[in-house]
Amino acid sequence: MRTHLSRRLLTGAALLALTTGGALAGATSAPAAAPAPAGAPTATGPGSATWVDTVDQVTAPVARVGAVPPASQAGTTGATGYADPATPPLRVVPVSTSAGLTAALKAARPGDRISLAKGTYTGPFTVSVSGTQAHPVVVAPATGGVTLTASLHMRSCGAGGPDEDRTVSVTGGASHVVLQGLVIDGGLKIASQNADAVQNWQARAIRLGDWRTRRSAPGTASRDAVAARGQEHWFESTLGQSLGVSTDVQLIDNLVTRKGIFGRLVSYSVLSGNVVKDVACGTGPGIWLANYSNGNVVTGNLVTRVAASTYSHYMQEGIRLGNGSDYNAVVGNIVRDLPANGRGITTDQDASWNLLAENRVASVDIAFNEQMSGWGNVWRNNLARNARVAAFSYRMEDSKLTVPSRDTSSFDTTTSCNLVQGAPVGVQVGAMGGGTFTADQVGTVQLNRNVLGYWASAGNTWDGSSTPPGDTVTASLAGC
Numbered sequence: 001m002r003t004h005l006s007r008r009l010l011t012g013a014a015l016l017a018l019t020t021g022g023a024l025a026g027a028t029s030a031p032a033a034a035p036a037p038a039g040a041p042t043a044t045g046p047g048s049a050t051w052v053d054t055v056d057q058v059t060a061p062v063a064r065v066g067a068v069p070p071a072s073q074a075g076t077t078g079a080t081g082y083a084d085p086a087t088p089p090l091r092v093v094p095v096s097t098s099a100g101l102t103a104a105l106k107a108a109r110p111g112d113r114i115s116l117a118k119g120t121y122t123g124p125f126t127v128s129v130s131g132t133q134a135h136p137v138v139v140a141p142a143t144g145g146v147t148l149t150a151s152l153h154m155r156s157c158g159a160g161g162p163d164e165d166r167t168v169s170v171t172g173g174a175s176h177v178v179l180q181g182l183v184i185d186g187g188l189k190i191a192s193q194n195a196d197a198v199q200n201w202q203a204r205a206i207r208l209g210d211w212r213t214r215r216s217a218p219g220t221a222s223r224d225a226v227a228a229r230g231q232e233h234w235f236e237s238t239l240g241q242s243l244g245v246s247t248d249v250q251l252i253d254n255l256v257t258r259k260g261i262f263g264r265l266v267s268y269s270v271l272s273g274n275v276v277k278d279v280a281c282g283t284g285p286g287i288w289l290a291n292y293s294n295g296n297v298v299t300g301n302l303v304t305r306v307a308a309s310t311y312s313h314y315m316q317e318g319i320r321l322g323n324g325s326d327y328n329a330v331v332g333n334i335v336r337d338l339p340a341n342g343r344g345i346t347t348d349q350d351a352s353w354n355l356l357a358e359n360r361v362a363s364v365d366i367a368f369n370e371q372m373s374g375w376g377n378v379w380r381n382n383l384a385r386n387a388r389v390a391a392f393s394y395r396m397e398d399s400k401l402t403v404p405s406r407d408t409s410s411f412d413t414t415t416s417c418n419l420v421q422g423a424p425v426g427v428q429v430g431a432m433g434g435g436t437f438t439a440d441q442v443g444t445v446q447l448n449r450n451v452l453g454y455w456a457s458a459g460n461t462w463d464g465s466s467t468p469p470g471d472t473v474t475a476s477l478a479g480c
Contacts, residue, residue, distance in 0.1 A: 067300025173244025187259025
């Protein structure tokens, strides 16, 4: 299968640029902005998220920056294939007005390429039809810059949940759909049918502390990406409702502003090369996958400037996997410049068996954050720069526990070959069982008294030893 991702991958001394202030090198703010800095790879749309310059380069061998082909992550995601956006269309549908775009989306059929003339289109817009893997529905500019926008309700900064009022909504299980090279002012939502029923099922089990019920869905109790493909039918049988999960929705090289990207019960999809920036308070993180959103590839995106909310940290994070979202590959992204209490990349509420690798996070409170009941997550070859509180943080709310809890604590987490620069704490652990740390150059380590007491008996190791690490550790990244 041909891949639509041709962005150059960078390694070694040229892999990453940080400005002298510690922010990661960024992207243009509009599709027709000034030229990118020297060294910028060619991008296919406004979301040219990744480049390097020559200032303050990192020379440690922490792999690559940039998007990876989604098919390369199948070992993590369990995905069986994707539509190719470059497939010649069966029909080209030219559009030049907002009403024309609404009509084209409503009447779309497999193999359509909805080709948008340069200009601004005012919605909101809904995508509720599907293509096929062989013939996706593609929405993209014909030539020039295309902006989709809408007059949206903007919530208060104290709002406590995701804002689902967005400029573009992919609904009703729409699948094999590609949105590429667009400016989306007002964000995008992918919401499968009856996602609320799954949310309510998990929320009740969380309230009861019933982790066994939560882990009864296929592929949740142990690493088995193939079994996880059966979750849709399992939930339909368990809940007595049809779900219609959206699959193979591809968001490629878009610039997303004002509100971010939010997905509920969306699986085996691709978010690649997007820039998500200037997200308003009270609307949620830059990229948020929730409600058993499994097997997605989130790669080569830049997330920056998510405004401070007054409710909780999760409303101002960069990339968030929550509510049982498993087997996702979050690879080669940049998150930078988040407000106080902002976390760069987070897993929470049973999000497990995810790969979080080769990401770069700078100028946030916590760079990489494992919250409630993450099992089997792999944090590998990441860079944290100038985290204000901690670079890596694992379930700090469980610090009071004398043994880790299957209900809430981190288990079987792998942390390897990560680099920390400029953080007061490299790693902090509140509660963990079966965790392994290998060749991490993190500096300061904070383990509370309870963790120190059960470290070995709970199966944790540091560089192959069951002895807890000291307060300061040094490690070589050679071999990573």
